[in-house]
Amino acid sequence: MAVKELDCIGLKCPQPILKVVAFIPQMEAGDILEIKADCPSFPTDIKAWCDRTGKTLLFCMDDGTGTHSAQIQF
Amino acid sequence: MGKVSITINGSEVKNVYPAVTIGVSAAASGDEVIFFVLPSGLPAFVKGQMEVLNEKGVNLPDLPEMMEGLKMLNCRILICELGFEVHGIKEEDLMEGCEVVGATTFVAVAQGSDLTFSF
Numbered sequence: 001m002a003v004k005e006l007d008c009i010g011l012k013c014p015q016p017i018l019k020v021v022a023f024i025p026q027m028e029a030g031d032i033l034e035i036k037a038d039c040p041s042f043p044t045d046i047k048a049w050c051d052r053t054g055k056t057l058l059f060c061m062d063d064g065t066g067t068h069s070a071q072i073q074f
Numbered sequence: 075m076g077k078v079s080i081t082i083n084g085s086e087v088k089n090v091y092p093a094v095t096i097g098v099s100a101a102a103s104g105d106e107v108i109f110f111v112l113p114s115g116l117p118a119f120v121k122g123q124m125e126v127l128n129e130k131g132v133n134l135p136d137l138p139e140m141m142e143g144l145k146m147l148n149c150r151i152l153i154c155e156l157g158f159e160v161h162g163i164k165e166e167d168l169m170e171g172c173e174v175v176g177a178t179t180f181v182a183v184a185q186g187s188d189l190t191f192s193f
Contacts, residue, residue, distance in 0.1 A: 012135040014099040018143040021102045045099075052075075052103045 001030040008037035009067065016042055017049050020072070027074040032058070035070045042068050075104035076188035082111045083192060085118035087131050093193045098140045100189070101147035108150045108187075110180040111172075113157030120167045145171055152180050 006023055008016035016037045027033060035046070043060045050057040050072060060070035078100040082093045093109065101107045111119055118127060128137040144151070151172045158165065158174075165174055175183075184190070 012133075014095055014102065015135050015139065017102045018098055018140065022143070022146065049103055 003032045003034060006033055006035045008035055011039060013039050013041045013045060017045055029074060031074050033072045036067060038067045046070050077106045077186055078189045079108045079184040079187040081192045082109060082115035084114050087127055089115060089193045090118045090127055091131055091134055094137065094140050096191055097149055098143045101144065101149050108183055109152060111153045113154055113160045116153065116157035116161055116163060119153060119169055119172055120163060121169050
């Protein structure tokens with residue numbers, strides 16, 4: 001199981017989600033993807049995406065400056 | 075997953091951006107996505123025009139990148155054949171990946187859509 005990072009800072013909706021999807025081929029079952037994003041809709045979008053695609057959203061939190069960190073388990 | 079059909083009836087930022095944004099979001103979530111570009115939308119699908127729209131779409135997401143996403147996610151872009159004569163545009167002027175069809179084909183392909191949008 002590996003933890004991989006994806007930087008989506010500066011990207012606007014829906015580009016962070018698109019980046020996550022483009023990254024999927026690099027993920028194996030059990031791997032965790034850690035994403036950083038500052039798009040305001042990212043927390044709700046990543047939750048909706050995980051709900052629809054059956055991925056596990058471990059957490060999504062704001063660091064207080066508008067940058068969100070999320071972890072998804074594949 | 076679901077099936078999403080989107081018609082585009084204009085070639086301005088207000089037509090193309092919402093269509094592509096919703097389409098790529100749906101496709102990224104696993105939906106089958108079909109666009110149908112009506113004659114008024116055709117000029118936006120000429121080679122190089124997405125880059126022009128991207129410059130007009132200030133503070134909006136990168137349009138060419140989203141178009142690449144549509145391609146990666148196997149979205150279908152169906153172009154209404156009626157637009158070519160209307161605008162004096164040739165089929166070879168289109169960006170890659172478009173399919174020229176009639177409305178009957180679109181209606182057949184879009185059968186059973188869970189969501190439909192028109193811009």
